[in-house]
Amino acid sequence: MTGVWLLAAIAAGGWVFGLPRRWLLAVLALAWVGIVLSHLAGIGLFGGSARGWLVAGGLAALILAYRAGLSWLRARALPVDQAASPPPAVSDAELDRYARHLVLREIGGPGQMRLRDARVLVVGAGGLGSPVCLYLAAAGVGRITVADDDTVSLSNLQRQVIFRSDQQGQGKAQAATAAMRALNPHVQATPLPRRIAADDVELVAEHDLVLDGTDSFAAREAINRACVAAGVPLIAGAIAQWEGQVTIYDPARGGPCLACLFPTAPAPGLAPPCAEAGVIGPLPGVVGSLMAMEAVKHLTGAGQGLRGRMLIFDGLYGESRMIGTARRPDCPVCGSGLEGGASAP
Ligand SMILES: [Zn+2]
Structure with a gap:
């Protein structure tokens, strides 16, 4: 399994010399492609079989895709969280001043913002x-x-x-x-x-x-x-x-x-x-x-x-x-005027 040692040596070298993660992955992928091609050409210089290397490569690709998906989701979720938090115009002094309102279930942050507006x-x-x-x-x-x-x-x-x-x-x-x-x-x-x-x-x-x-x-x-x-x-x-x-x-x-x-x-x-x-x-x-x-x-x-x-x-x-109290349809001020208009009772 000299191929495994080759990939391990590349990974260790990249870590020691501080190679950026993206470059390291690119070099590892190139080495993997080389190993698979050598097997397909019937040379098989690095041990194992073409099928084994393909399965290992597929697994590695799956893990990388899962991690990339997770960080994409996190990046998408972040702006939504920021939008839900109160506008920056609310100062610490205001949070402190209205603290007894903010803990009331019926008022809370949204109610306090309505009061402010x-x-x-x-x-x-x-x-x-x-x-x-x-x-x-x-x-x-x-x-x-x-x-x-x-x-x-x-x-x-x-x-x-x-x-x-x-x-x-x-x-x-x-x-x-x-x-x-x-x-x-x-x-x-x-x-x-x-x-x-x-x-x-x-x-x-x-x-x-x-x-x-x-x-x-x-x-x-x-x-x-x-x-x-x-x-x-x-x-x-x-x-x-x-x-x-x-x-x-x-x-x-x-x-x-x-x-x-x-x-x-x-x-x-x-x-x-x-x-x-x-x-x-x-x-x-x-x-x-x-x-x-x-x-x-x-x-x-x-x-x-x-x-x-x-x-x-x-x-x-x-x-x-x-x-x-009840509204009067014939109210001289708010009534429709259809039922006597301005007449007093
Ligand atoms: Zn009225």
């Missing part, structure tokens, strides 16, 4: 707006616009916890967005120091979700009209004295709008604003936090939202209850 409009940076703005910024909602034309006053500070005593007289939209940026520099918080009107459809359409924490029926009615026209869901919270409510208006996806439930303004004196009726300080904290919770759920797709339901919280007795 979301654009939310918060109308009213008051009692409800304070926890809404703080929790949405803390949760990593990527772009948040805060609309409010009011300024911070001393009587706000009993419940509007996003502001400090030394900010009296400052614009609420600017002061709130400054607090949000200080809390989380990864979010883009934009102040809009004005009210939202019914014809702000374009502005509303630039957002995925609107949260309304204003305290007058006229303001709520205008925001509802803009949201219905833009087809953007509206999470609305309302508070008075010890009681609050929260729901989502989303007629574009089958839910009611504000006007389905409250088609006309309340009679004068029936729903006085907080300035007249009073409000217990932690109440906007509870209801505003519920609004932020519903916003995070809506944006990430977690759990069941409040479409078709209204949560009512009674702080004085520590009770909460849920009532069903």
Whole structure:
């Protein structure tokens, strides 16, 4: 079997002299071809038989083909793995900041990315707006616009916890967005120091979700009209004295709008604003936090939202209850107009 010794000597020489693997294989293949040809020519200089050498060569070729196939598969699998990993734009600081979200089954990495990509409009940076703005910024909602034309006053500070005593007289939209940026520099918080009107459809359409924490029926009615026209869901919270409510208006996806439930303004004196009726300080904290919770759920797709339901919280007795809400086909704002149009009930 001098042929075997010849091939072994070639392999050892290639290893000693650091011959590249590809060249070594080529030299071995050449030697094998020489041995097989010598057998076929009837010379048989290197021992064995033509059949034996052919079988050995076939086995070696099989092993080499298997190894080449494996490395080809690995090369193909690698880019797919890289594509599935989060984009490099997510910093270690963000992974650390949102760690408690990332371990939640309902949020995780995909949910956190949805929050980062979301654009939310918060109308009213008051009692409800304070926890809404703080929790949405803390949760990593990527772009948040805060609309409010009011300024911070001393009587706000009993419940509007996003502001400090030394900010009296400052614009609420600017002061709130400054607090949000200080809390989380990864979010883009934009102040809009004005009210939202019914014809702000374009502005509303630039957002995925609107949260309304204003305290007058006229303001709520205008925001509802803009949201219905833009087809953007509206999470609305309302508070008075010890009681609050929260729901989502989303007629574009089958839910009611504000006007389905409250088609006309309340009679004068029936729903006085907080300035007249009073409000217990932690109440906007509870209801505003519920609004932020519903916003995070809506944006990430977690759990069941409040479409078709209204949560009512009674702080004085520590009770909460849920009532069903339904869209009205003859709603003056979101109705089709086929069943009476703008007629009130
Ligand atoms: Zn409606």
